[in-house]
Amino acid sequence: MSFKIWIDEMYWGLKDTALGLLLIVLTTAVHTMGVVMIAFAGSGLKDRVSTWKLGLHKGVLFVMVAIGSCGLLLALLHGIEYAIWAAAYYWVGALDSPSKAMLYSIDAMTTRGASGLFLEHDWRMLGALEAADGMILFGISTAFLFTVMQVLWPLLTTWRR
Numbered sequence: 001m002s003f004k005i006w007i008d009e010m011y012w013g014l015k016d017t018a019l020g021l022l023l024i025v026l027t028t029a030v031h032t033m034g035v036v037m038i039a040f041a042g043s044g045l046k047d048r049v050s051t052w053k054l055g056l057h058k059g060v061l062f063v064m065v066a067i068g069s070c071g072l073l074l075a076l077l078h079g080i081e082y083a084i085w086a087a088a089y090y091w092v093g094a095l096d097s098p099s100k101a102m103l104y105s106i107d108a109m110t111t112r113g114a115s116g117l118f119l120e121h122d123w124r125m126l127g128a129l130e131a132a133d134g135m136i137l138f139g140i141s142t143a144f145l146f147t148v149m150q151v152l153w154p155l156l157t158t159w160r161r
Contacts, residue, residue, distance in 0.1 A: 016092075016122065020129030023088055024136070027081040031137050034077040035144050038070060042148065050155060059159030063152050070148055074141045081137060082106050085130050094123035109134035 045066075054062060085108070086101035088094075095101040100117055107115040108130040119127050 016125040017129070019088065019092070020126045020133075023085055023126075024129060024133045027084055027133055028136060028140075030081060030084070031077060031140055034073070034080075035140060038073050039144070042066070042070070042151075046151060046155070050158075052159075054159045056156075056160045059156050063149075063156055066152060067145065067148060070145060074144070078109070078137065078141070081133075082109055085109065085126075085133075089119065089123070089126065092123060094119040094126060105130065109137070111135070 049062065082102060082105045086098065086105040089101040089104060090098050095104055095117065103115050104117040104119070104127070107113060107117070108127045111131045111134055113131075118124075
């Protein structure tokens with residue numbers, strides 16, 4: 001391999017790595033803001049419902065709706081983040097259509113890897129970086145849902161009495 005080819009490959013490797021790291025920072029910031037907004041909304045709701053006397057059955061139903069609502073909002077947040085990555089794939093020419101870019105993005109972020117789509121050679125590092133980003137974002141979502149459940153558990157035990 002000639003020195004020029006090696007330099008060209010290093011340049012492309014740095015270019016897609018830099019873009020991927022920028023997208024990780026951007027989507028992590030978006031995710032953090034979304035989780036904080038959901039938490040603030042939930043905090044106000046918790047303060048109001050803590051005085052209710054629901055009983056166990058209605059309390060369990062309330063917790064199911066609260067966790068389901070958080071899950072839906074987190075799924076919407078992840079959808080925004082898939083779209084950010086998909087826009088980047090399409091913008092740099094790594095995939096030739098927005099629909100393919102979105103499918104690839106969802107597939108990469110969930111680390112599923114079965115869409116049958118492949119990025120253009122010069123942009124393949126992006127797919128690996130999106131998979132790493134997905135693990136970070138899904139980890140944040142999982143930790144948040146666990147925290148919500150921990151906050152709601154004392155309410156359930158109170159409503160059980």
